Amino acid sequence: MSRPFHEALAMKGAMTALFLREWRIARRIGGGASTGAVFFLILVAIMPFAIGPDLNLLARIGPAILWIAALLSTLLGLDRLFQGEEEDGSLDLLVNGRLPLEVVVLVKCAAHWTASALPLVVASPLFGLMLALDAKPLGLVAASLLVGTPALTMIGAIGAALTVSLRRGGLLMAVLVLPLTIPVLIFGVAAASAASGGGAPFLMPFLVLCALSLATIAGAPFAAAAALRVARD
C-alpha cells in the first residue's frame, strides 16, 4: 500500500486516541463536563430570582437566558482546554508530535465540545420549560444551541491558546473571547427567539449560525495553533 495511505491511517489512529484521551480526562476530573452543566443550571436558576416570577417576561427573554448561560458555561470550561497540558509539559509533546498542531487543536476542541457543550444542548429543553417556554419550539431552541456552540468553543480555543502561559489568565481570556463571540450570540438568540414565536424567520439566523460554526471550525485551529507555538518559546 502507498505511503500516504499508511500516514492517513496512522493519523486517524492518532486522532482517535487523542479524542478518547481528552474525553476520558474531561469526564473523569470533576472539572469540565459535569461542573459546566451544573453551572448552566445555576445560571438558569438565578435569572428568575433577579428578574421576578413574571412568566410572560421570562418566556420572552428565555431564549436569551439560555444562550447567555451557554456562552458563560463554555467560557468557564475553556481554561482546562490547554492548561492541563501546559502544566505537566505534554503541550511540548503535542506541538512537536507528528500530528499537525492544527489537527490536535481541532480534535481537542471536538472532545471538549462533546464533553461540555453537548450536555448543555441536551439539557436545554428541560431548562426552557423552567423558563416558561412553550414545549413545541424547545426542539428548535436546542437545535440553535447545537449548531451555535461549536462556534463558541472554537473562538474560545483561540483565547485559551493565547493565554495558556499565564497563571491566572481566565479573566483576560474572557475579555479577549467575548467580543468575538458577539455575532454568534446575536444570531443564536435571533434563531431561538424566532423558534419560540417571534414574528421573525427562524431559518436565516439558523443558517448563519451554521455558517459561523463551519467558518470557525475551518479557521480557528490555525490561529490557536499559531498562538500555542508562540506560547511555547
Added chain:
Amino acid sequence: MWSLANPTVFLALAQRALPWLAAATAALFAVGLWLSFAAPPDYQQGETVRIMYLHVPAAWLSSFIYGVMTLAALGTLVWRHPLADAAQKAAAPLGAGFTFICLATGSLWGKPMWGTYWVWDARLTSVLVLFILYLGLIALWRTIEDSGRAARAAAILTLVGAVDLPIIKFSVDWWNTLHQPASVFRLGGPTIAPELLWPLLVMSLAFTLLFLTLHVMAIRNEILRRRVARLTMIAAAQGDSLTLQLAAGAAKG
C-alpha cells in the same frame, strides 16, 4: 521600511521629523477648526452638524489605526521586522482613544438628533466591539511579561479581530441601522455638500497627522523604554556601578 529597522536610525529620523509633524498638525487643526466654525449650518440639523467634524474623522481614524496595527502584526509574524511590534504596541492606546472619541461625540450627537444617547444598531455595536478589542489588546500586552512573546500573541489577536473592520464599514449597508449610510466613501461619489465636505477633509487630515505625530513619539518612547529595561537588567546581572549610573542617567534623560 527596512532602512528604518535599526532603532537608532529610527530615533534619529524621529528627532528630525517630529517638530515638522507637530507644526503641521497644529496648523491643520487651526485651519480645520476655523473652517468647521465658518461652514454653513445643515438645513436639517442646524448647528449640531458641527459635531460631525470631530466625530467622522475620529471614526475613520479608529478603523485606520486598526488597519495600521494589522499591517504591523503581519510585519511581526511574516517579515519579522524589528520595529513592527513597537509600532503595534504604540498604536493600540491611540486607537482606543480615537474610538472612544468617536463613540462619545457620536453619543452626544445622537441625543439631539435621534433622541437617544445609544442604540444597539449594527454600526454602533460593531464600533463598540472594536473598542473592546483595543482594550483586550492593551490588556494582553501588559499581562504577558516577555515582550517578544507578547508581541506575537498580540499580533495573532490583531489579525483575528481584523474581521471586524469590513463589518464596521458595511454594517450600514447590510442591516437596517439608525446610523446613516455612507455619504463620503461610496461608489457614486460623496453625497455631502462641498461646503461641508472640505472642512471634513481638512479635519480628517489634521486628525491623521495628529495620529502620525503621536505614533512616532510613542514608538520612540517604546524604543527608549526597552533600552532602559535592558540596561537595568544588565546592571542587575553584573552589579556594575558604571552601568547602573548609565541606566539611571538614561532613565532621567
